[in-house]
Amino acid sequence: MSIASAEKSIGAITFDDVRVGQLIVAVAAAIALLRFQLPDFLVRPPDWLVWPFADWINFVFVFLKDDLGFIHVTRSIASVVEWFLDVTGNLLYGRNRWPRIGPLPWTTVAVTAAVIGYALNGWRLSLLCGGTFVWIALMGQWKWAMETLSVIVVAAPVSAILGVVLGIAAWRRKTVEKILNPLLNIAQSLPHFAYMIPVVVFIGVGPKAGAIVTMIFAMPPMIRMTLLGMKKVPPEIVESGKMCGSSSWQLLRHVRVPTARTEILLGVNQVIMQCLAMVVLASFIGMPGLGQKLLQLLQALKIGRSLEIGITIVLIAVMLDRCSKAWVVKQPKHFERGTPWHVRYRILVAWAALAVATFALSLLWPLADEIPRRHALTVSKEADLLVDWFVRLVDPLTQWLRGFLIRFVFIPMRDAYLWLPFISVLAFWAGLGWMVGKWRSALVCLGYFGLIAMSGWWDRAMITAYMITFSVFIAVALGLPLGIWASRSERRARFVLLVCDTAQTFPSFIYLIPVVMLFGVNDVAAIGAVITFALVPFTRYTIEGLKDTPPELVEASSMSGASAWQQLWKVRFPMALPTIAVGFNQTIMFSLFMVIIAAFIGTQDLGQEMQKALSSTDVGKGLVLGLCVAFMGLMADHLIIRWSDSRKKALGLE
């Protein structure tokens, strides 16, 4: 299919629809220009338009909690969770609870991790796993890391199992799927903090609250992947199961679920990564561990120490990601008949031997059991010196940049966004909606942004919007050339993709360390973190889009004498645009998440209010703010995905 003919027919959207959309956008601009003539109720959302959603939500929550006695239910669930946490807590860091055998010596834990790594993917993974724990122990972070891991060890399986069950329910019953789908959409675009407030109300603060919020937060991708996997089971396999006389339970247990293994395990991978991201953030509701330590150190501007913790978190993230991904691709292998059991189970045997050996060693030599803080290594002094030197070196630049950005970009941009009459903003989005999907999309966009206007947080939302706009703009401005550069050679592409993939597994919190180091605690740092975080998906999708241009098109254009530049702009880029759009979508989502997290180092947007709501456990306010963020994300998602889909169809890519 040639590009020229693709240009003419953009899916079902005709030229006229685009015109109507443009007209609406033009009207929006005109309204904005006439701002001073406008009556007041068209400039700021008037009082009668602002509905007390927060009060309603609070009312419902109080009703649920006190009148229906829901709190007793949640408290008993929490005590079950706490029991599990006690067990893992005892084993990993010696919490004084049943079974009272912990803490396990760090050497035992490290060899266990190394053996798991080996079993999953050989020596290199084994080294990564073992090395991570050795690093943790040597750096004297054992207790914090184990506090964090003890929660993940409980939360990830629970979350995965519940996710699989819900996924299967959604697959069995269309109605469940219909109900779950919009809920999952919202859940996956709600910022982390919005989850925390209801949990604080129902459970309280501390490790069990942290564990429960982690479970809830990590579940949506598992549900999605299970549903996808169940739908993808080949009908012939199901039929053959039926003809073997399976009952529907047997069919599910022995045929469908095992066959959907790959998708389900991919879901498990996502669950684990989400758990890690959340458990670190749960320090905001009193979850001890690495996250809390990092939060304290960052707030005290102890850069060297926080770098150490950051490295630990990154190592754990990479380790968990690699292990669970290795599990996804690991295929069962057969043993020849007559293989003796110690060969069959040689890894298990090796583990048992190593575990016993390390245990014995730890009895003889205390340092193999526990490395106390005074014996621990630290590089924080050296790191501090180095960082200090570097910061001082770039200080003129960062100082200047800070001043420049705040004076000439942030403040004018913020003021401009706040100046805009809300009615023209609404019209603008409706117009964009019309361009991608006629009146239906226009209504969707109007609905999302209209609700934001009705929430009473218009100004804060506009501040969030300006930060998102700026961050996304910079992320695109940096990511696009980077992606183009990387996609020019196979090796570069592979390298940059690897970096992006790895960076994407880091918990969002980590991104705050370098920016705080460079800029201190202020909104330049916050936006810096957002940009870095958002840069990753954009670069990734740009490379993937450009790399996947159909080779015959590239060849055809070289044959017709296109220069490298022409080829890029006229052939590759248009073809890659739908994929890049998906990356753009993720960039917006990531920025929204990060803006809210970055709030605690100084912004005045929805995130700051969210922090306030969290500290005063105001569920209604927290959820309304969370939904405002979610609606922005969902609207962007709707616009971009609609556009990208119709574009793909027009280009014959799907």
Added chain:
Amino acid sequence: MQSPESAISCRQAWKLFGSDPRKYLASISSQHTYTDISGDGYIAAVRDVSLDINQGEMLVIMGLSGSGKSTLVRCLSRLIDVTGGSVFVEGQDLAELSERDLIELRRSKMGMVFQSFGLLPYRTVLENVAFPLEMRGQDRHARRERAMEVIKLVGLDGREDYFPRELSGGQQQRVGIARSLAIEPDIWFLDEPFSALDPLIRREMQDEFLRLQEMLAKSIVFITHDFDEALRLADRIAIMKDGAVEQCDTPDKIVLSPATEYVAKFTEDVDKARVVHARVLAMPIGEDDATGAPVDGDRTVRELARQLLEETREKIPVADRHGELIGAIRRSEALNVLFGGEK
């Protein structure tokens, strides 16, 4: 309703794919052709099929790709529900069976080999073959033993601990065959069961099925694209086109008197002499003609070729396998079959 000896009988079975097939089927008459139906946005995968498969009979279904063979077999096993008409298995209306009875029927009576194997990817060969036994609730030892037996039968011993992806296409197909052999079902559905096998093993498998059928009187529905295979195995052949059965008859009849243009074209390239048996050509005899030694009615014209050429009698008597005279064949007619030429 149906003759008592038929294992499966299906009456005016329809299967339509589309948005609301039942309602649509009620609105059309049986005069609607395949193209009419597809014009209305439906696919007529099975169209007004009535068939009986007798106890102990092997019925072979043939037809071009997409003619609805697999779909018909799925209707016969109620893997999918018919849109119209009904299917009886041993006198029971399949549509009226409860979920439980259907499972019981499949556990005790039915087996199927799938066109694309349908193996469970995360079970070894042994576990795959033992799967139907496991579903029946047999204990581990018995099922292992039985599974090993059939694995040996299909020539896969030594591979029982492999996973399906570690096997070649033909080996995978044999796992599928072994799995259906494991429970020795009375009614067998075989959807191109030998398509991926090499000629040697294919022949072995055919022999095995013939042996089983002879010995245990299985009722078998067999789909194939290979006419030679059909001839070796079939008691009767059903030829399908666009979802409908064009003709269902013994191989002899199909080549000798094709019911439609399509069947004639379908069998055009077949060497008739290898299909047609002497008994089929035999006509009732009067007093005068047909004297001398009779020929065996179960032999094909091809097998009698030499004798036919050397023969001087115009009418040759034919005897059945017990030596009873059943009629006589006209030599000229037999030679026509042998050499082609008009009837």
